């Protein structure tokens with residue numbers, strides 16, 4: 445396993461949001477976390493990227509404890525996060541935005557080489573290089589964010605609801621790029637409201653509710669679980685009426 449969370453408790457102010465989360469992410473996989481709003485999905489990504497310190501529990505990455513490291517240390521280990529909200533700088537050009545992803549690198553030749561690689565993978569970055577990022581569509585801005593996060597050549601990419609606000613066709617294109625990043629050797633931990641689409645491209649699915657992992661398994665297991673739809677209708681797994689599988 446590349447990443448392991450064991451009994452992670454974390455929260456904001458006086459209350460715990462994560463109530464003992466156990467989660468394992470296999471190297472080279474796409475793992476998708478789904479669950480209702482407020483379940484703690486974004487909080488899981490925040491404790492992994494170092495934006496929030498776990499109160500108790502353990503987080504290991506490549507076998508090494510990273511709980512308590514600051515975001516920059518975690519970034520330098522090869523873990524990058526793409527935020528839930530759009531984070532391009534609208535008045536800067538597309539290329540400037542992508543270059544920002546390499547802020548920790550001082551080797552200009554390396555940065556230029558990486559830029560060429562990401563332009564290869566994201567044609568929009570090349571075609572719209574000198575346009576203001578704010579002039580791109582929502583889906584194109586997502587791709588710019590992906591391209592930017594690849595500038596550090598990460599091993600683990602944390603994606604928080606990349607489909608948010610996208611129409612179905614654009615969503616498919618964005619998810620196709622997520623899959624391509626995995627095929628390029630990255631491991632992806634994805635949070636998605638759009639459970640069917642997110643699980644559809646994933647190897648492993650995790651259902652969170654009220655700060656805990658309620659169910660996990662292959663994406664087929666999770667998608668075919670009769671209680672999942674109940675969960676999305678606002679019920680809880682334990683309270684959901686038992687549905688018989690014939």
Ligand SMILES: Nc1ncnc2c1ncn2[C@@H]1O[C@H](COP(=O)(O)OP(=O)(O)O)[C@@H](O)[C@H]1O
Nearest residue numbers: 456457461479480481482483484485486487488
């Ligand atoms: N910065 C914060 N300060 C206080 N409470 C927060 C903060 N961020 C999230 N929360 C609370 O933590 C809970 C889980 O939030 P979050 O992890 O964002 O859920 P999800 O991503 O599953 O929708 C929610 O009840 C939310 O109100």
Ligand SMILES: [Mg+2]
Nearest residue numbers: 485486487528
């Ligand atoms: Mg969230």
